[in-house]
Amino acid sequence: MNQYQIDGKLKTVLLGMMGLGLLCLILTFAYDDALHTRFWSNYLHNAVFFTGIGFVSLFVMAAFTTAWAGWYTVVKRVFEAYSLFLIPGLILMLVVIVGMWGGLHHLYHWADDKAVAADPILQGKSSFLNKNWYTFGTLIIMGIWIFFANKLRTLSVEEDMSGTPDYNHHKRMRIWAAAFLPIGGFTSAAIVWQWVMSVDAHWYSTLYAWYATVSWFVSALALIILTIAYLKSKGYLEEVTVEHLHDLGKYLFAFSVFWAYLWFSQYMLIWYANIGEETVYFRERIDNYPVLFYGNLLLNFVLPFLILMRNDTKRKYGTLIFVSLVVLFGHWFDFFQMIKPGVLHTAHEALAHGAEEGAHHGHASAPIGFLIPGLLEIGTMLGFLGGFLYFVLNRLSKAALVPKNDPYLEESLHHHT
């Protein structure tokens, strides 16, 4: 079974998830504050999270191709299908852009002309943080990503049909992949600053972009492991053995630790230097969002570290699926933690401004949906996840599950750790 087909039951489930997500979005919109802050921040959070998974899958695929990685050939098509999610990802982000131009949301402090006029710091940043840059930056950068994702996919599928003994397709893929690495490295940082870091428009951290990208990477790995486990349970991907699983598990372990390293580096340096402009970011989270702050560490470092430290847990579907679920949710939670407090703060200020009350948005505890993810957030996430999987599995069914003329195919088929 080298040709995947979405079965009817799964289709129903995924459509159901999407329906649930839509319903949750509508409900959120209906019972929201005047600026629809919860609705829009939920939308941005999920759009950024799943689009980022698409990007990082492309980036990692390019890195594996450049590093002559042989083992992953049998699961390569899953990475490919994931990278193609950048196309719907662009549409998701366009909605945010349209909302911004139409004044429909108040996600970004710097997008509010009145606020900028009264704020010298935002004025200083306005040649980067402005609606034009946000729009064209997103369009151009995601356009480049989509171009590379398509290029690599096209060559890979062509190789199936008309692969030659001199591996011409693979050699061309290698060039495109190598070229993408620096491009992806530079552009992803710019995108993270615009989409996510600028939610806290006054605050800055040089490490932030790398931190967010690694968070995406771990999410992508977890979701890829889950996808593979699902496909295997349906009898597909017989070529994927416990050895491949072990390698994926090692990546999940290693990059969970690496994520913790980046978290610690960012937190500790800001904590140690104790500069008010910087510490405000963590102070806000520790004081007002303790569940987000500590839960983030528990889900994304403590649990995967303790569970995956042993060798055998990386070789069993049960434990690996469990950890993948934990960190997938965990990194979704991490992005929630990155986005929500800043958005709520901006909304508070805007609302206070509108009501001419001055700045007395005291310190009442943040509501559910900001303080912690509520049921509506979970439902919305399931909706986006359903949409993501629907698209990705659909792409997966468009080509052979295991590439046919890949030069590393034999290595991957006889892979031993």
Add this chain to the structure above:
Amino acid sequence: MSAAVSPIREPLIQGSKTYHQITEDICSPTERTPSMTWIIAFMVASAGLALYVFCLAWTIWVGIGSWNLNRTIGWGWDITNFVWWIGIGHAGTLISAILLLFRQRWRTGVNRAAEAMTIFAVMCAGQFPLIHMGRLWLGFFIFPYPNTRGPLWVNFNSPLLWDVFAISTYFTVSLLFWYTGLVPDLATVRDRAKGLRRKIYNYMSFGWTGAAKHWQRFESLSLVLAGLSTPLVLSVHTIVSFDFATSVIPGWHTTIFPPYFVAGAIFSGFAMVQTLMVMTRKVLNLEQYVTLEHIESMNKVILLTGTIVGVAYLTELFVAWYSGYIYEQFAFYNRVMGPYWWSYVGMMSCNLLSPQIFWFKKIRRSVFWTFVMSIFVNIGMWFERFVIIGTTLARDYLPSSWSYYVPSWVEIGLFVGTLGLFFTLYLIFSRVAPVVAVAEVKQILKVAGDQYTGPNAHKAHHAKGAGVHH
């Protein structure tokens, strides 16, 4: 290790070697009288070492006043050299640990020499913090031991003390890792030797027999040590970066420092490995073990890490502007346009721009360009540390204390002298132990030897009518 090898992988061992030839080729340099090249190199290196000893004695006798540090610029060439050397000392562990975990087979050609280099570089690095403390004979104060001063413990909250722990741990673990890998190879040398030489190598090889159980434990140990060394190697330069980044000095306090320092360390470490391997393979006739394929792979790592470092440089510049914080903005303006602008230009051109020529395969596989570039990168990474340390300190918060600094002859002598120390140790190593890991090369022979894989093997198979089976 999978037996199936992709047809597009290049062989890593050339010349259709047998196991015995591998032993012969790699061990024989330790058995011959040294060549003229080696003797000349050794004389030059020991002269450097002598210079080091002299400048060290001068520093101790006269005091730190013999350096040109001043009240504003308290860290100059000393700490620049320290960070430079410790960065170089990252490649060995990276090659032996991280590339082992990533199953990059080309590491076997260079890991032994790179690990040795790591240890020597860390030894050079360790000199500078000790000397610059001034009263070298009180150096043991940095260790927490029960003392008569209270006991007044060291400040465990200081990143400088974290450095003490990081570097001594790194040195110890690297040494254990390196020597454990060396033991079977020393046994190989032992079993070829006679008389006193055999006694000496017998002592050094710990009574190794090659028993199956020992090999099994050996492999298990190597794997776990690799797993430990990987976060360790990251932590060392991370902690070095904390020396700067925990402060409130603009240009130093920035969160990207830890991963950016690590990338820079790998970058400079690989450059030094290239410098050494290009010479070693030539002098010891090891071109068939350290092939162009190895050199190309390392050049790719240099290109990659150079570009990562470049992303970090530009991120820093951008965020300095973005921060809207005038002191941060000034710090970076000062780096580019201030009195030390030339070191910034040197850093950017050697680290970010010039490695980009490695996009061309021809240049990646050219020994000449590899050597030139490796020197460039070594220089560029020295400049990077000087930019961070010297430039930043020269312009602090108080314009009245702005200053300029040029090193005295003693400081220059100490730096040149550590190069002498480094090369002296490396040259001795190349005479005493096999510079390529013998057992590991034998282990990959059947998947990476050119009679088994690559274009020659395929031709040979065709000629025999056996067909290509991959």
Add this chain to the structure above:
Amino acid sequence: MFESANIHHTMANQSKEVLYGLYDDEQVLLQAVHKAKADHLDIMDVYTPFPVHGLDEAMGLSESRLHQVGFIFGAIGALTAFLFMTWVFTRDWPIIFGGKPYWSIPAFIPITFELTVLFSAIGMVVAYYTVCGLAPGVTNPTLDDRITDDKFCLAFQTNGASQQEIDKLKSFLSASGAEEINAKII
């Protein structure tokens, strides 16, 4: 170290009679080991110039437990570092730095990590050399100098074996592809 040297000394006193075959190729050796196991021959040991993949399984060696040693020592290192710093800065000699609390966990992480790695690495390496009986100055008897070069050796102990049994082993070795068959007392 002394202990292992003593063990070696007593073993040398017993002097082993060994019959061994030298193979040129690790795959041939591996098959011979499989065959010896199938024939229920009692292998004394196998010596090779480099680790041969699959040999430990063929010989039925139990998995190495060195990583457990590493874990235990690592845990000791982590506790030592963290508890010691905690004691110094909360009980023995508290210091305020940068307006932080005495018990500043983030500042303890780097040293805790370093000592975890240091203890773990030293513990494992010492355990490794101890259980293998290897140490500076130890001389273990070897069967052939070429074992560290290009020969793969399968050895049987023949103390008290009848001539018939020895002949049987010899024919096994030559049938399984040994290039040379020798006897030696070590």
